[in-house]
Amino acid sequence: MAEPSTAAIYRRLVAAQVRSQASYRASFALDLLSNVVFLGADLLTVLVVFGRVPVLAGFSLTDTLLVFGLSSLGFSLADLAVGNIDRMQRHVRTGLLDAVLIRPLGVLWQLLVLDVGVRRLGRVCSAVVVLVIAVRLAQVPATPANLLLLVVTPVAGAVFFSAVFVATATVAFWWVDSGELSAALTYGGRDFTSYPMTVYGGWFRHVLAFGLGFGFVAYYPALILLDRPDPLGAPSWLGWCGPVLAAVAAVLAGLVWRTGVRHYRSTGS
Amino acid sequence: MFGFLRTYVMLAVAGSAAAVGGQAAGYGAPQLVTYVWAGQGLIGVVALWGWTDLADRIRSGDVVTDLLRPVHPVLGYLLPDLGRAAYALLTRFVVPIVVGALAFDMYLPQRAATYPMFAVSVLLAVLVCFAGRYLVNAAGYWLLDTRGVLMGWAVCAGVLGGLYFPIRFLPEWAAAAVYLGTPFPSVLQIPLDVLVERDPPAGQLGLLGVQALWAVLLLAACVLVQRRAERRLVVQGG
Numbered sequence: 001m002a003e004p005s006t007a008a009i010y011r012r013l014v015a016a017q018v019r020s021q022a023s024y025r026a027s028f029a030l031d032l033l034s035n036v037v038f039l040g041a042d043l044l045t046v047l048v049v050f051g052r053v054p055v056l057a058g059f060s061l062t063d064t065l066l067v068f069g070l071s072s073l074g075f076s077l078a079d080l081a082v083g084n085i086d087r088m089q090r091h092v093r094t095g096l097l098d099a100v101l102i103r104p105l106g107v108l109w110q111l112l113v114l115d116v117g118v119r120r121l122g123r124v125c126s127a128v129v130v131l132v133i134a135v136r137l138a139q140v141p142a143t144p145a146n147l148l149l150l151v152v153t154p155v156a157g158a159v160f161f162s163a164v165f166v167a168t169a170t171v172a173f174w175w176v177d178s179g180e181l182s183a184a185l186t187y188g189g190r191d192f193t194s195y196p197m198t199v200y201g202g203w204f205r206h207v208l209a210f211g212l213g214f215g216f217v218a219y220y221p222a223l224i225l226l227d228r229p230d231p232l233g234a235p236s237w238l239g240w241c242g243p244v245l246a247a248v249a250a251v252l253a254g255l256v257w258r259t260g261v262r263h264y265r266s267t268g269s
Numbered sequence: 270m271f272g273f274l275r276t277y278v279m280l281a282v283a284g285s286a287a288a289v290g291g292q293a294a295g296y297g298a299p300q301l302v303t304y305v306w307a308g309q310g311l312i313g314v315v316a317l318w319g320w321t322d323l324a325d326r327i328r329s330g331d332v333v334t335d336l337l338r339p340v341h342p343v344l345g346y347l348l349p350d351l352g353r354a355a356y357a358l359l360t361r362f363v364v365p366i367v368v369g370a371l372a373f374d375m376y377l378p379q380r381a382a383t384y385p386m387f388a389v390s391v392l393l394a395v396l397v398c399f400a401g402r403y404l405v406n407a408a409g410y411w412l413l414d415t416r417g418v419l420m421g422w423a424v425c426a427g428v429l430g431g432l433y434f435p436i437r438f439l440p441e442w443a444a445a446a447v448y449l450g451t452p453f454p455s456v457l458q459i460p461l462d463v464l465v466e467r468d469p470p471a472g473q474l475g476l477l478g479v480q481a482l483w484a485v486l487l488l489a490a491c492v493l494v495q496r497r498a499e500r501r502l503v504v505q506g507g
Contacts, residue, residue, distance in 0.1 A: 027414060027416070027417070030416075030417040030420075031416075031417075034417065034420045034421075034424070037420075037424050038424065041424055041427060041428045041433060042433075044428065044433075045428075045433040045434050048434050048438050048439060049278065049282055049434060049438065051438065051439070051440070052282060052286065052293055052294060052438050053282055053285035053286050053289075053293070054285075054289075055285055055288075056278075056281050056282065056285055057281040057284070057285070184270040184271070185270075187271075188270040188271060188274060191271065191274045192274060195278060195281075198281075199277050199278055199281040200274075200277045201277055201280075204273055204277065
């Protein structure tokens with residue numbers, strides 16, 4: 001019998017995960033639903049805020065919804081793909097990581113495949129719906145450039161957030177209890193990108209937008225789609241820089257991860 | 270991190286409201302700053318999420334040892350929780366307040382009576398939150414898998430508790446319905462409203478009354494649920 005290819009092994013592992021998660025129907029449905037509800041809570045916050053004021057830091061509700069839609073689709077795609085990496089701490093503590101390390105497959109890929117979050121599909125679907133509605137409301141002209149940007153931006157955002165997920169989870173190699181840092185950067189980054197950047201103040205905005213790169217996930221692309229100049233004076237081509245930044249972030253996260261694996265010493269449990 | 274994010278959003282709201290010559294639902298900008306940072310601290314004091322001790326013990330069957338003790342189980346969990354809250358008040362509550370005060374212009378309560386009222390309000394909030402968590406965990410007596418219920422609690426406590434946005438931002442009728450119809454504002458929103466003096470002293474007392482009502486109702490519900498559960502509890506194995 002021929003050895004199954006590596007790709008085939010991963011395919012089987014994912015299929016097994018999907019089957020096992022879907023087998024408790026009620027629990028699975030509830031999980032899907034709750035992911036929709038969490039996105040709904042964030043959306044409700046935006047709506048309630050705009051129920052109080054017509055304009056927030058120079059942006060209207062429809063403008064903000066476009067930013068919110070781009071950001072949440074990028075984030076939820078990343079969450080679907082690699083979100084479960086936040087269990088790294090547990091894997092290190094329980095010794096699952098040791099078991100994974102002795103198998104002849106990529107460590108990161110195994111960890112991701114071993115716990116694919118199918119339930120997070122609910123969040124991706126609702127983020128798509130929000131983005132489509134936002135694009136219609138903001139009356140984004142359907143030029144080829146805009147359509148390309150609408151596809152590229154969430155993908156670049158997903159890669160960028162995935163890099164943040166992996167890089168911060170890697171910290172668990174050195175520092176077992178790293179949950180707070182990881183949550184602050186991933187979920188904090190998501191919240192930061194959900195609003196137009198004009199909302200935030202001086203140094204805080206600079207550190208998150210440029211220092212950590214979160215400004216390119218949704219805000220600058222949205223400015224191009226809305227066809228308006230940046231009130232903060234940045235050139236409009238910044239909106240196309242998302243993929244470059246995502247690639248850089250992915251490479252950096254990969255390096256951090258490899259260093260982490262090389263330096264890993266089991267906790268002995 | 271989340272304190273900064275929420276503060277900036279709230280300051281943008283206050284700025285926008287001031288531009289059209291109004292206030293954001295009766296809060297000034299410094300009041301919203303205090304609201305956000307004190308709120309970040311209070312999450313730790315009331316332990317809004319992440320308490321699954323009872324549910325875990327129900328699933329593993331360890332809960333039986335709780336029932337054998339000469340203390341009522343509700344009281345047996347409440348007293349340690351009060352101790353935990355008191356410790357959190359000294360540690361978890363102080364840090365966000367200091368950070369917020371260093372980075373932003375914060376509102377300090379002007380009336381002397383506000384301080385004792387805030388203290389009472391925090392105590393009531395801890396009681397209400399404990400009772401809510403206890404009930405959610407006790408659902409495990411019937412459901413075994415409490416993940417869904419816990420998630421429902423987390424969402425409701427965040428949204429209706431006033432963590433994502435002050436409930437007063439809602440239209441008046443909706444805010445009133447949330448205050449009187451659900452216990453969630455009693456966990457976070459009410460102590461914060463009392464602290465930033467959103468209402469005159471009579472209004473603050475009224476809010477404390479709402480909290481006290483919810484505390485009594487929910488703790489009574491805990492005792493009741495516990496009694497019903499003990500009657501049908503079957504511990505497997507052993």
